[in-house]
Amino acid sequence: MDLQAFFKMSYGLYVLSAAFDGKQNGCIVNTVTQVTAEPPKATVAVSKQNLTTELIEQSGFFNAVPLTEKATMDLIGRFGFRSGREEDKFSGLEHGVDAHGVWYPTQNAAAMFSFKVIGKLDLDTHVLFVGKAVEAVKLSDDPVMTYDYYHRVKKGETPPNAPSYKKPEQKTGWRCKICGYVYEGEELPPDYICPICKKPASFFEKL
């Protein structure tokens, strides 16, 4: 099986968010897909390890925001490479609130969708939720960020719990915990700044 073949599938990049009992959280996914037209329903696959998955299970609702190409690696790093169990991902972030009280980021958001969960399927490592759209708003006409653009232009990485994760060739060096950028070299200069997301050397971990 040639796992590189899977890079030929195309996706958008979304902030998937949910809320329960006062806790707001979100994560980055590429798996939002409209699956019926009338009424509009969508599916999303998300890792069982994610706090967002728990919040969707508990509340029965989720929100999805397709990002535009202008979305920063800082925004993607915040939702995609950190855990909501350890911090408040919405802290200090411009956000809207949907009809179900779920927060969603408004900067570099192409649209926002609020879904009610009407079905789910266990996929072992991931859960597939089926949502019926209850709210859909276009927020920007800027070009949307495709998963290809994220990898090719933004040089973004894929976290290990993503459905599209491929084990990388072994690199030696230091990896930025925010955006996944790898500095190749034994020693990371103390004044090093991540060229992708602009975080300092303290955000890097040794591979």
Add this chain to the structure above:
Amino acid sequence: MDLQAFFKMSYGLYVLSAAFDGKQNGCIVNTVTQVTAEPPKATVAVSKQNLTTELIEQSGFFNAVPLTEKATMDLIGRFGFRSGREEDKFSGLEHGVDAHGVWYPTQNAAAMFSFKVIGKLDLDTHVLFVGKAVEAVKLSDDPVMTYDYYHRVKKGETPPNAPSYKKPEQKTGWRCKICGYVYEGEELPPDYICPICKKPASFFEKL
């Protein structure tokens, strides 16, 4: 609900094919999504009206080919705007055969995937199949066709039984049965040629 918002979701364009009892057929979908990494599994949503859906139900297998930007409207029209109940869609077409005997188009194919159905979900108008990949081959490094590129550059239309179909504003004129292009005007000139897929006037129907 702003249905235009749904255009902010990104997809590829795929030929989805299946075979049963000697009958080969395929259709165009935009809903192929990788949903787990280990093992690689994907979902696809497809209309219950499609012959391909029947063949997947009967055989338990499907094949998916992401198209490249070079794919012609003739190829897309062949699989996307005709019915396999009335004709052999593979007639005269270059094709490969996967491990389960399913034919797939090889021209302008970015990759090919063979899936074994391991689950399904009823979505009223559509069926969602969950497939475990049993074969994955990269076939081309040409850029893949996104659904956005299909609409924006190829001026392609969406058939009414697609999950992403939006009712068009009422137009008067003649619609090409192959690619959906609309000639606006009461009378279609008898020597008219579709500017998109190059079919003659006999392929147009009055709106």
